[in-house]
Amino acid sequence: MQHSIDCLSCMLSQAVKSAKNHIPDEEERKKLIRGIIADMASLDESVTSPYIAGRIQAALRKAMNDPDPYVQDKKYYNEEMLKLEDDLFKIRDSYENPFAAGIKLAASGNIIDFAPGYDLSREKVMEIIDQTLAMDIPRDVLLSFQKDLKNASTFLYLGDNAGEIVFDKIFIATIKNYYPELEIYFATRGKPILNDVTEEDAYIIGMDKFARIINNGTAIPGTDLSVCSSDFRKVFADSDVIISKGQGNFETLYGSGHKNIYYLFLCKCSHFMEMLGARQNDLMFIKE
Amino acid sequence: MQHSIDCLSCMLSQAVKSAKNHIPDEEERKKLIRGIIADMASLDESVTSPYIAGRIQAALRKAMNDPDPYVQDKKYYNEEMLKLEDDLFKIRDSYENPFAAGIKLAASGNIIDFAPGYDLSREKVMEIIDQTLAMDIPRDVLLSFQKDLKNASTFLYLGDNAGEIVFDKIFIATIKNYYPELEIYFATRGKPILNDVTEEDAYIIGMDKFARIINNGTAIPGTDLSVCSSDFRKVFADSDVIISKGQGNFETLYGSGHKNIYYLFLCKCSHFMEMLGARQNDLMFIKE
Numbered sequence: 001m002q003h004s005i006d007c008l009s010c011m012l013s014q015a016v017k018s019a020k021n022h023i024p025d026e027e028e029r030k031k032l033i034r035g036i037i038a039d040m041a042s043l044d045e046s047v048t049s050p051y052i053a054g055r056i057q058a059a060l061r062k063a064m065n066d067p068d069p070y071v072q073d074k075k076y077y078n079e080e081m082l083k084l085e086d087d088l089f090k091i092r093d094s095y096e097n098p099f100a101a102g103i104k105l106a107a108s109g110n111i112i113d114f115a116p117g118y119d120l121s122r123e124k125v126m127e128i129i130d131q132t133l134a135m136d137i138p139r140d141v142l143l144s145f146q147k148d149l150k151n152a153s154t155f156l157y158l159g160d161n162a163g164e165i166v167f168d169k170i171f172i173a174t175i176k177n178y179y180p181e182l183e184i185y186f187a188t189r190g191k192p193i194l195n196d197v198t199e200e201d202a203y204i205i206g207m208d209k210f211a212r213i214i215n216n217g218t219a220i221p222g223t224d225l226s227v228c229s230s231d232f233r234k235v236f237a238d239s240d241v242i243i244s245k246g247q248g249n250f251e252t253l254y255g256s257g258h259k260n261i262y263y264l265f266l267c268k269c270s271h272f273m274e275m276l277g278a279r280q281n282d283l284m285f286i287k288e
Numbered sequence: 289m290q291h292s293i294d295c296l297s298c299m300l301s302q303a304v305k306s307a308k309n310h311i312p313d314e315e316e317r318k319k320l321i322r323g324i325i326a327d328m329a330s331l332d333e334s335v336t337s338p339y340i341a342g343r344i345q346a347a348l349r350k351a352m353n354d355p356d357p358y359v360q361d362k363k364y365y366n367e368e369m370l371k372l373e374d375d376l377f378k379i380r381d382s383y384e385n386p387f388a389a390g391i392k393l394a395a396s397g398n399i400i401d402f403a404p405g406y407d408l409s410r411e412k413v414m415e416i417i418d419q420t421l422a423m424d425i426p427r428d429v430l431l432s433f434q435k436d437l438k439n440a441s442t443f444l445y446l447g448d449n450a451g452e453i454v455f456d457k458i459f460i461a462t463i464k465n466y467y468p469e470l471e472i473y474f475a476t477r478g479k480p481i482l483n484d485v486t487e488e489d490a491y492i493i494g495m496d497k498f499a500r501i502i503n504n505g506t507a508i509p510g511t512d513l514s515v516c517s518s519d520f521r522k523v524f525a526d527s528d529v530i531i532s533k534g535q536g537n538f539e540t541l542y543g544s545g546h547k548n549i550y551y552l553f554l555c556k557c558s559h560f561m562e563m564l565g566a567r568q569n570d571l572m573f574i575k576e
Contacts, residue, residue: 006308009301019293040329
C-alpha cells in the first residue's frame, strides 16, 4: 500500500526524536535529519511506509554506529512476556472458544510496539489484554479462517515485534492443537530493524517447537515482497493460508494478491483509524 | 536564529494537517506535501524557522488558490478581543504598577496564535490572562527597559498576531502615557501570512491612535531582516528601543545585533522550553 502524507510527518517526528535521544552531537544530528528529508524527497510515491521507515532506521543505525540499537529492548520484552506465558495459556483455556481466545491474545500482544512511543508498562499490557479479550472478532472471518485451515497443508505466520511474539506462540500452539497435520512456518524480518522479530527472537521464545522459522531477507518493519528474498517469496506464494500480524505487515501486503491472507493487528495510527473506521487499539481481523 | 530539527518535523506535521483540512483532492494534497519536503531538503541550514514557515504557507496558499486563508479568523479574533478592550484597561489600572501590568497583558495576548493549534475559547484566553498576570517579570529587564525608553526618542514595536494586537495596543497606550514625547512605530507583516497582523488589522483595532503603522515587506511569520524591505530595515536600525513580540520575531531576530531590543512572548514550543529552561506558556521578557 502506498504511504500516506500522514506517514511522512509521523516518521520525520519519530526520526527527530530518535536523533535527539541517540546522537549527542547536534551538528551530526542535523546532518542526519537533513539527509533523511532529502531521501524522503527523492522517493517514489508508490513506496510503502515501512519501506521508508526501513531507510530512516538504516540512516539512524549508521549515524549511531550501532547495527541493532534495540537489541536490549527486544531481549527485555521477550523475557517479560515469557513470564506471562503460563498465565496466557490459562486465560486462553478459560474461554468457551479457546481458538477465538488465542486469536484475541495474539492481537493484544500487538500493543508491544514501541515505534510510536506507547506506554508499555506491565499494567498497560494487562489492560490491553483485558480490553482486547472483551472485543468481538468478526464471526464470518473466523469461520472462513477455520475453513481455510482445515483445507490447508501449509500455513505461514508473519511475525511482528519482539515480546509480542510470545503471544503469537500461544496462538500458533492453539492452531497446532486444532490442526495437528498442518505444516507451519513462522517468518521474521531478515535483519534487525526497530523492535521487530528476528530469527534469534523466535528461537529465544521457543517458536521452533511449533513452527519452522524462516526470515524474509529484509530490514524493513513490514513484508515488502518487492525486496524480500526469493526463498521467502516462494514460501509466501506456496502457503495455503497466511496470518499477517501487525500494522507494518498490513501496510506492505494489503492488496498484494495472496488468496488466503488474514490480517491481524491493533489499529494504531490515526491514518488507519480513518481508513478502517476504527478507534485506537481496535482489534482488526480482516480477510482480504 | 538557525532553525532546529524539531521545527522541521513540527512544520511538516502542521503542513500535512492544513493540507488535509483545506485541499479536498488527495492527489493534489500529496503533490503539495512532496513539494514541501523537496523544498525543505533544498534549504540552506542557516535559514530561520519562520522563513521556512513562510515558504510552506506560500505553497499552501497557492494550492488552495486563496491569497489570505485566515482573513476571517483574523477578523473574528480582532473583533472578539476588541470586546475585551475596556476590561483590559481596567485590569491594568487595578495594579499597583500599571506599566508592568501592561507588559504582562501584552504577553498574555500572545496566546492568540493558532499556528500550533491551541484552544482559543474565551475561557482559555481569560485563563491565560490570569496566569500571565500572576507571573513575575524580571525586575532588571523592566528597569532597563524603562531607562532605555526614558532616553529614547523613537520606539519600534514589532507586532505578531491578529487579536493579540488588541493587547499590544493596551501596552503601547501605557507606554504613551508614561513617555508622551516618544515617537512610536508599530510594524506589521508585509503581506498576509497565517494569522499574523497586517497593516489592515492594525488600523481596524485603532493602533494608529498611538503609533505610526508600518509593514516589514515580507510574508514571513517573523522579522527576517535579510528579506525585509529597505524602508523597514531603516526604521529598525534607527529605532532607539524595540519590543519584539512573539516567538516568530524572537526566532528571526535573536542575535541580529540591535543594541536595545527586548523580546516579549509566551514560550510555546518544546524546543524553546528546552533552550530557555521554561515551561509551556511561561512569560519571556528578555533583553538581548
